[in-house]
Amino acid sequence: MSTEREYECIVIGAGVQGSFTAYQLAQRNKKTLLLEQFVLPHSRGSSHGQTRIIRKAYEQDFYTHIMEECYELWAQLEREAGVKLYRQTGLLVMGPENSQSYQLFKDTLQRNKVPMVILNRDNFSQHIPHVNLAEGDGAVVDITAGVLYADRALKTVQGQFQKLGGVIRDKEKVTDIKPGPVVTVSTSAGVYRAKSVVITAGPWANRLLAHTGLQLPLKVVKINVCYWREKVPGSYNVKQRFPCFLLTEGKESKMHIYGLPSNEYPGLVKICYHAGAETDPDQRDRQTDRSDIDILQRYIGRCLPGLIPEPAVVESCMYTLTPDHHFVLDCHPVYSNIVFGAGFSGHGFKFGPIIGKLLCELSLGEVPSYDLSPFRIRRFQAKTKSAL
Numbered sequence: 001m002s003t004e005r006e007y008e009c010i011v012i013g014a015g016v017q018g019s020f021t022a023y024q025l026a027q028r029n030k031k032t033l034l035l036e037q038f039v040l041p042h043s044r045g046s047s048h049g050q051t052r053i054i055r056k057a058y059e060q061d062f063y064t065h066i067m068e069e070c071y072e073l074w075a076q077l078e079r080e081a082g083v084k085l086y087r088q089t090g091l092l093v094m095g096p097e098n099s100q101s102y103q104l105f106k107d108t109l110q111r112n113k114v115p116m117v118i119l120n121r122d123n124f125s126q127h128i129p130h131v132n133l134a135e136g137d138g139a140v141v142d143i144t145a146g147v148l149y150a151d152r153a154l155k156t157v158q159g160q161f162q163k164l165g166g167v168i169r170d171k172e173k174v175t176d177i178k179p180g181p182v183v184t185v186s187t188s189a190g191v192y193r194a195k196s197v198v199i200t201a202g203p204w205a206n207r208l209l210a211h212t213g214l215q216l217p218l219k220v221v222k223i224n225v226c227y228w229r230e231k232v233p234g235s236y237n238v239k240q241r242f243p244c245f246l247l248t249e250g251k252e253s254k255m256h257i258y259g260l261p262s263n264e265y266p267g268l269v270k271i272c273y274h275a276g277a278e279t280d281p282d283q284r285d286r287q288t289d290r291s292d293i294d295i296l297q298r299y300i301g302r303c304l305p306g307l308i309p310e311p312a313v314v315e316s317c318m319y320t321l322t323p324d325h326h327f328v329l330d331c332h333p334v335y336s337n338i339v340f341g342a343g344f345s346g347h348g349f350k351f352g353p354i355i356g357k358l359l360c361e362l363s364l365g366e367v368p369s370y371d372l373s374p375f376r377i378r379r380f381q382a383k384t385k386s387a388l
């Protein structure tokens with residue numbers, strides 16, 4: 001086999017997690033191949049689109065802790081590439097004052113001394129015009145939060161990976177993985193070998209893991225990415241300092257609703273429901289459920305009077321959910337040189353740089369920089385084939 005087909009590490013899937021993992025490996029001078037089934041860039045996985053929210057506001061301390069370093073890594077990439085990837089806007093968290101979820105967000109921010117502002121009913125509309133704070137709701141702003149330019153970030157990290165000598169092969173679908181001390185990876189175009197393999201296949205994770213005899217309890221759902229038109233252009237614009245927002249629960253639903261200021265599409269505000277209907281990732285557009293849009297329309301009609309409660313643009317994206325909505329970052333229970341990052345449950349983008357670092361460490365057999373116990377597969381009692 002030619003040396004072009006032999007690598008220290010092969011990363012499967014060039015979404016945000018695979019791209020950052022490959023970049024981290026290349027930074028460590030590892031000869032790395034990044035494989036992607038579609039022609040790049042594409043809009044058929046989970047990492048495409050103009051924007052994502054970045055925040056320290058979480059219900060669990062471990063995410064807030066990891067975000068500390070993650071912000072630095074995003075800034076480092078911006079400096080290295082000379083590209084702006086982040087815009088600070090703040091994140092307004094709203095929810096029933098006496099609910100567990102809202103209190104957890106608020107407590108985590110306070111306990112971790114994240115710069116924040118607590119708003120009350122008297123000063124709310126002065127700080128956040130054009131939003132009705134529901135009766136009984138509290139409001140707190142995570143000042144550190146903002147918007148990541150997602151498509152630009154992917155292009156940037158892939159470009160930096162290539163500058164470091166990394167190889168990307170797109171339009172090469174992985175069709176087989178043969179575990180062993182040296183792993184053999186077959187694609188639609190060839191066969192490659194590597195000391196270790198990282199699987200970051202997003203909604204297709206279980207299809208890839210099946211080649212290694214492992215299946216995770218993952219559910220893939222389609223998200224309707226909705227943009228809503230401002231009645232008065234500019235009212236919810238990023239330049240007017242309108243923040244990102246997250247409603248922990250409301251009259252319409254127990255699930256989160258989140259939004260970003262109008263920016264990427266002038267006059268349109270992105271507001272989505274943090275849940276969707278199950279789908280096959282290869283048949284995403286056959287899923288036509290719009291019950292989430294009904295919920296959003298009712299919420300917008302009630303609380304965002306400056307928006308027309310009819311979506312102006314609807315795009316599609318997918319979440320890969322775990323039962324507890326925490327990520328999966330682990331080594332294969334039988335083949336320690338096969339590592340995977342999966343189940344990012346609709347909130348993994350902001351963590352890309354740190355996920356890349358952690359998966360790189362796992363694939364090199366190093367002790368990871370953070371305690372990965374919330375992300376290990378033993379919490380699921382993952383099913384492995386007895387044949388292994």
Ligand SMILES: Cc1cc2nc3c(=O)[nH]c(=O)nc-3n(C[C@H](O)[C@H](O)[C@H](O)COP(=O)(O)OP(=O)(O)OC[C@H]3O[C@@H](n4cnc5c(N)ncnc54)[C@H](O)[C@@H]3O)c2cc1C
Pocket residue numbers: 012013014015016017018035036037038044045046047048051052053054172173174175200201202203204205208223225272317318319341342344345346347348349350351
């Ligand atoms: C609407 C929406 C809004 C979101 N908002 C936020 C947010 O505000 N903040 C945040 O932090 N996160 C957010 N997320 C979540 C975040 O975008 C995802 O967690 C993240 O993009 C997951 O990345 P990934 O690399 O795991 O998956 P993907 O981006 O899907 O990448 C997996 C890649 O693997 C490739 N692949 C699969 N199978 C094969 C194969 N056999 N051979 C080769 N390649 C293969 C796929 O084609 C794909 O490119 C949001 C997600 C959605 C859908």
